[in-house]
Amino acid sequence: MFDKLIFEETRYEQLMAEMSDPSVQNDNARFREHSKALAEIQPLVETFRRYKDVVRQLEATQGLLEDPDMRELVQEETKSLEATRDALLAEIKGLLVPKDPHDARNVVLEIRAGTGGDEAALFASDLFRMYSRYAERQGWRIDVLSLNESGGGIKEVIALIEGQRVYSRLKYESGVHRVQRVPTTEASGRIHTSTATVAVLPEAEEVDIQVDAKDLRIDTFCSSGPGGQSVNTTYSAVRITHLPTGLVVSQQDEKSQVKNRAKAMKVLRSRLYEMEMRKQQEAIAKDRRTQVGTGERSEKIRTYNFRENRITDHRIGFTMHQLSQALDGDLGELIDQAATFFQSETLKEQ
Numbered sequence: 001m002f003d004k005l006i007f008e009e010t011r012y013e014q015l016m017a018e019m020s021d022p023s024v025q026n027d028n029a030r031f032r033e034h035s036k037a038l039a040e041i042q043p044l045v046e047t048f049r050r051y052k053d054v055v056r057q058l059e060a061t062q063g064l065l066e067d068p069d070m071r072e073l074v075q076e077e078t079k080s081l082e083a084t085r086d087a088l089l090a091e092i093k094g095l096l097v098p099k100d101p102h103d104a105r106n107v108v109l110e111i112r113a114g115t116g117g118d119e120a121a122l123f124a125s126d127l128f129r130m131y132s133r134y135a136e137r138q139g140w141r142i143d144v145l146s147l148n149e150s151g152g153g154i155k156e157v158i159a160l161i162e163g164q165r166v167y168s169r170l171k172y173e174s175g176v177h178r179v180q181r182v183p184t185t186e187a188s189g190r191i192h193t194s195t196a197t198v199a200v201l202p203e204a205e206e207v208d209i210q211v212d213a214k215d216l217r218i219d220t221f222c223s224s225g226p227g228g229q230s231v232n233t234t235y236s237a238v239r240i241t242h243l244p245t246g247l248v249v250s251q252q253d254e255k256s257q258v259k260n261r262a263k264a265m266k267v268l269r270s271r272l273y274e275m276e277m278r279k280q281q282e283a284i285a286k287d288r289r290t291q292v293g294t295g296e297r298s299e300k301i302r303t304y305n306f307r308e309n310r311i312t313d314h315r316i317g318f319t320m321h322q323l324s325q326a327l328d329g330d331l332g333e334l335i336d337q338a339a340t341f342f343q344s345e346t347l348k349e350q
Helices: 002-019 028-066 068-096 117-138 166-173 257-284 323-327 332-348
Strands: 107-113 141-150 153-162 175-181 192-202 216-221 237-242 247-251 300-305 310-313 318-320
Touching: 002 028, 002 068, 028 068, 068 332, 107 117, 107 166, 107 257, 117 141, 117 153, 117 166, 117 175, 117 192, 117 323, 141 247, 141 257, 153 166, 166 192, 166 332, 192 257, 237 257, 247 257, 300 323, 310 323, 310 332, 318 332
Parallel strands: 175 300
Antiparallel strands: 107 153, 107 192, 141 153, 175 192, 216 237, 237 247, 300 310, 310 318
């Protein structure tokens, strides 16, 4: 790691020197290229230099420990400097993690009830409320693209979440979530286990995924469920099948066929984009121990135990006993712990 830091510091100094060269200053393309490179590594270099300065201060204090009159003061100063050193080292490790090009994107969030019948649908509803409340705390906007309710809960919901760096915060939430609790209909007090599936897909734009019209089969049909007088009277609902992959997306929430088609295409592009991302990641890291941000849905990632007021993230071995707060949208600690773990795993592979 320190070899990498020394290399980046040397490169930073070379770029700074070249920026003063008139030939670079007079070449707009080279000047922009140098400016961009400097902006990318400047936070890392500056943090590394602060780290080295603190290490030098620590070394300087060691000689003062021999002075009895100074020992207590030096020990306090040493403790403070060591804390600063450790914090800077953690910051450096974070800065060394390769930037995910999708971090700044909005996301398409998909939640589906799994095993457990009506209780699974209720849990899916709890999860959607949890992420919705978290999004509100972050100042993000949620647009429900599709909602299929069942038994007082949610069988499936698809929503677009828009805001600052949404994918960077939610990308580790994909997977199977498990709940352990006593259903309200359970007279004997027996704990039931149910599951719901969460998928977090980076929003794909048209420039990311080009969908050929000849690869699509578009069917229209009468919408069903709540919706007013237009239900079962107009062919506003849309089902789009992507023939090469077999992906099917249905949308009927809007009264307008045009709006339903636009929403369905947004979901289809995001799913195709996720498939492409997964192919690339599997090709690059076929033997990786963990799949970071691939949207794998078969892995049980978290358990929500109501009786113990506990949430356990099985991937990282982290447990907290603030279940009610988390379900109310207080997910900061859970998300931070997962991000730190997976960033560390990524660093080990560098």
